[in-house]
Amino acid sequence: MKHGNGLPDWMRKPSVVGVFLLLGSVFAWSQESRPAVASSQSDSTAAAIHELQQQVNELRSAMAEMRSETEQYRAENAALRHDLQAARSPSASAVMPPSRDSYQPAAPANADPEPASVQTAPRKANASGSLEDRVATLEESTQLVNSKLNDQYQTKVESASKYRVRLSGLVLLNLFSSHGATDNQDFPSFVTGPSTGTGSFGASMRQSEIGLEVFGPTLAGAKTSASLQADFAGGFPDTWNGVNSGIFRLRTASMRMDWTDTSLVVGQDNLFISPLSPTSFASLAVPALNYAGNLWAWTPQVRVEHRFELSADQNITVQGGILDNLTGEFPAQEYFRTAAAGELSRQPAYAVRTAWTHNIFGQPLSFGAGGYYSRQDWSGSRIDSWAGMADWKIPLAPRVILTGEFYRGRAIGGIGGGISQSIVYVANPSYSTNPVRGLDAIGGWSQLKFKATSRLELNAAVGLDNPRTGELRITAVNQPPPSGPFLVQNRGALANFVFRPRSNLLFSAEYEHLQTFQLNDVSNNGDQFGLIMGILF
Numbered sequence: 001m002k003h004g005n006g007l008p009d010w011m012r013k014p015s016v017v018g019v020f021l022l023l024g025s026v027f028a029w030s031q032e033s034r035p036a037v038a039s040s041q042s043d044s045t046a047a048a049i050h051e052l053q054q055q056v057n058e059l060r061s062a063m064a065e066m067r068s069e070t071e072q073y074r075a076e077n078a079a080l081r082h083d084l085q086a087a088r089s090p091s092a093s094a095v096m097p098p099s100r101d102s103y104q105p106a107a108p109a110n111a112d113p114e115p116a117s118v119q120t121a122p123r124k125a126n127a128s129g130s131l132e133d134r135v136a137t138l139e140e141s142t143q144l145v146n147s148k149l150n151d152q153y154q155t156k157v158e159s160a161s162k163y164r165v166r167l168s169g170l171v172l173l174n175l176f177s178s179h180g181a182t183d184n185q186d187f188p189s190f191v192t193g194p195s196t197g198t199g200s201f202g203a204s205m206r207q208s209e210i211g212l213e214v215f216g217p218t219l220a221g222a223k224t225s226a227s228l229q230a231d232f233a234g235g236f237p238d239t240w241n242g243v244n245s246g247i248f249r250l251r252t253a254s255m256r257m258d259w260t261d262t263s264l265v266v267g268q269d270n271l272f273i274s275p276l277s278p279t280s281f282a283s284l285a286v287p288a289l290n291y292a293g294n295l296w297a298w299t300p301q302v303r304v305e306h307r308f309e310l311s312a313d314q315n316i317t318v319q320g321g322i323l324d325n326l327t328g329e330f331p332a333q334e335y336f337r338t339a340a341a342g343e344l345s346r347q348p349a350y351a352v353r354t355a356w357t358h359n360i361f362g363q364p365l366s367f368g369a370g371g372y373y374s375r376q377d378w379s380g381s382r383i384d385s386w387a388g389m390a391d392w393k394i395p396l397a398p399r400v401i402l403t404g405e406f407y408r409g410r411a412i413g414g415i416g417g418g419i420s421q422s423i424v425y426v427a428n429p430s431y432s433t434n435p436v437r438g439l440d441a442i443g444g445w446s447q448l449k450f451k452a453t454s455r456l457e458l459n460a461a462v463g464l465d466n467p468r469t470g471e472l473r474i475t476a477v478n479q480p481p482p483s484g485p486f487l488v489q490n491r492g493a494l495a496n497f498v499f500r501p502r503s504n505l506l507f508s509a510e511y512e513h514l515q516t517f518q519l520n521d522v523s524n525n526g527d528q529f530g531l532i533m534g535i536l537f
Contacts, residue, residue: 172284230251496511
């Protein structure tokens, strides 16, 4: 045995063997630990993929619901587009009815609600690409779904029923400068007196409008719908600066049942025997040229319309109905309703109209004729009210249209004839039991429209309302003072342009001139110039 600094020989060999054994154990342990680490990483990846698949499934479900709603909206829009085309086509009546719609059933639950492109994209993402790419694709798709859902939410008006409701309206500003003494400052109808130094400047928002439409179910093969329209031109509250707080007023409120060729309308609606009016945004609270040849009334009525198709671009429309018997009188009381002369007759007014329509220059050419009759009871004096009228709409060229109406009647102040005068006294009403007769009147209006572009149009119109002067002279003699003034003629003329840079934005400027004649050849003049801006919604 040797002695030195190293290990003895008998210990050196076993030590070397032990070292080799130790290194071998470490190497084997490291080889065994690698699959464990790999297995752990694999489990984490699988969990992420599983979570991604769950999110994709949720996304598919959300997109399926969105697609079902989208298909429903598409069906509704297609129906609305079809109705709009029908209204513009010659098969529509001259009075365009409110929009109609019906709901289509949603896609069945067992149907595949996703297009192939929607289904394929997530599957390709699962098949290839890194986890980060797939997550980015999922986030992008989620943002798209949310944006679509937000768009649909913004276009929906919530209602208590399951049927769709549409809100619409017009916010309108009128700036006006007037000269002359007129019955109304912001939308005058006739001149009341001399214009010596009389004038004004003002602004108003009370001609703004708001409307609601509801599209109901299909009943007996007819699409049901209803509409309501109101404005703020119902007068002024008795308060400080009440002129700027116009009272909310009902204009029209009607319900419809529309079959393929027949319609039933019930409610307060426009005077269907006088369907046209001059184009004007300066006078919306009442139609333009009212009491200057333009018959009008918003009156409760029940009417039936039927359309006969003569050819693909030609049809005849027949309308008939009963109306509330109006005489043009102011209410006797503010809160309690009492019967006026027309309602005291205990029967409604009757009206009929027929119109022929044909396409020319891509626009409807139409001619219509109508009749009106009612009985009126003026404190025991029973008179007959009647009128015959005609209307026309003639495209003279692709961009030029001539429209107008004409009437002849008696005791029709309730529908805007005779400058709102219905009767004359043929004897002193204080001593006679039968002093009243109907006032004869004749009038009409016509307008020329030039559509310069799709956004700009120019309009010019004239109108005349002419009660019989001789009858008014008789009543002026027999009616005790104070009485009058007795208006024997009212003339109106207007010119305007309407510019729509966007579909919901309009600008307009209008000039209107009125000349009203009283007995003894006295005439007074009034003028108004207005600037208008409006936003439709």
